[in-house]
Amino acid sequence: MNKLRSLVVWGLVVLVGVASFTTLALSRGEQISAIWMVSAAISVYCIAYRYYSLYIAKKVLQLDPNRLTPAERYNDGLDYVPTSKGVLFGHHFAAIAGAGPLVGPVLAAQMGYLPGTLWIIFGVVFAGAVQDMVVLFVSMRRDGKSLGDIVKQELGPVAGVIASIGILMIMIIIMAVLALIVVKALVHSPWGTFTIAATIPIALFMGIYTRFIRPGKIGEISIVGVILLMLAIVYGEDVAHSSFGHLFDLDGVQLTWAIMIYGFVAAVLPVWLLLTPRDYLSTFLKIGTIVALAIGIVVVNPTLQMPAVTKFIDGSGPVFSGSLFPFLFITIACGAVSGFHALISSGTTPKMVENETHVRMIGYGGMLMESFVAIMALAAAASLDTGVYFAMNSPAALIGTDAAQAAAVITNQLGFPVTEATLLQMAKDVGENTILSRAGGAPTLAVGMAHIMSQLIAGPGMMAFWYHFALLFEALFILTAVDAGTRVARFMIQDLGSVFYKPFGNTDSLPANLLATFIGVSLWGYFLHAGVTDPLGGINSLWPLFGIANQMLAGVALIMCSVVLVKMKRERYVWVTLVPACGILFVTCFAGLQKLFHSDPRISFLAHAQKYSTAAAEGKILAPAKTAEEMSRIVWNDYVNSGLTVLFLSVVVIVAFHGLRVALKARKVAWPTAKEVPATFRNEVEQHES
């Protein structure tokens, strides 16, 4: 009976999935509703979770409910806390979900909604969720060791140091590109800038409250904080139009300096004063907004305006250049597969797992959830007016800064009809001076969300409120990630620096602290400044770099997982992590090599540098540069970016080489050589205690 019921239920799930994919893929010309995207994703997630993740849990990892987890063995109520499955799922999801799955899919929407949807759904099932689950498992079996330490332990010290340098570099690039998104969203937007600035005094107030007035009551103060934030959004418009509104009307370079100074101060101050309360706010706001967006998409059920596939799959797109393969797989990193999750899955989560079997739901299930967020972001972007989408995401070099000119270019050159009136009206609706060239994904998503949410609650009059709400929510957790990342980078720099000068590693020393923080901020600040002043818009060059870095880290994590499986004598199942590892490596290396050696200067950093330096030598000025100085800046940025690409590629290649060497060595011996913490079993402990 049970068997029959399961057959019927799963048969239905398969049917829904097939119907959704057929609708998505075969609709040509007519517009379909976003609900098909959502249902296609959910049905695949269900099937993958029910069957594939069970296979991994039972056969590949052989999760043992009787084997004690570190949380059970050490249970100190502080670092090692056995936590129920649902609660830990929430904790883990809150830690992995960030701006990445919201931004990447929005950028990738230029190729149409279909390629992005397929990559997000199948990427997560076969690569992303597998990576998160296996890394969580590997770290849990080693008392919650971090990714860098596991690589060092299992692949040798050289691979460990190389991986640690790679991790530091990827963090720097992530902070720069995230901060760049905030800057792009806030340029000459006094309303938005005011609401972000208002989070600082609100956080200070919250910090003092939880420290001195009612310690530990973070729930009540977070509610007060959210209400204060809402007031800041509502009255932000009045502030923007008031006599001191010009104070918040900043250009890109001013915003860059503001964010850098703020990041430095926030990382140096005691964490309880500024960082932690903002962390509370951003965490709760993030979860709330994701839930609201899900309800919005299901209830409002917007129509997808974007075609299934656009002509830009050939690589000529204005948002980012490069053809579908490999650049779609680089642009959408988080949501499909994200190397950064390997850091989270080997952070605090493995120390809190209550039972080994929970790894399946927390690791695999948590990543499916993040992928769902990416699908919703893609749906929100694809349901925008296509002309508006390209107006917001194309660089000023292409569409100019004037609505009439932009409308003409988008209609005639890009082939998506849009009128000047539409663009002006949209800017007016969301309360901005202009919506042109607000690249970076966040503003586009904000318009998409405002479009959906204003149909759900309170009508078109509230569009501007929802736009600024969405902007605030993204900027808030981006800035929290940047501040926290700066602190993490500080510790890493002190750690690396102590190799050369011992006292530098002392984390209690104020001079060492200030110097390491200064180095950290300068590193990401450099790339941020270069991105903001880049005449080509910055996102164009920094986002692919971020994607390559993130996928490279995923490659390193999956190689480590494969080596551990071989060392555990589970060679039969190694394909589960080895196939996605090879796929990711192939895509990353292919994209990296194209970024270096492609003949098209729009794609390759080196060809681009060549083109501009040749022109500069002939005394010519190429658009979008306006001066000889801008010309040389473009060339310099290109060389820095190519250097980084080479660095990322060599990290992957070196780790892969060491992985192969260690795996071959492990195959020669007949017993498992993985360095797990010795197992203790539940019944043994019970016997011992009785």
Added chain:
Amino acid sequence: MSLKQKLSQRWQSIRQAANLMAGLPDYNNYVIRQRRHNPNAPVMSEQQFQDYCSKRRCGSNGGKCC
């Protein structure tokens, strides 16, 4: 168990889940664990406990996702 007790228990677990999402485990549980392991071991005050947790969250192995 009365409905009121059930609701209050439910509320407690939601509160704990929300606190943990923000990186703060349950303080009472920590004190109980410390006492059980070693009755003479020093136990952090609630404020020290909070400080430890927030530092850990932004520490060398903390970090947030993109």
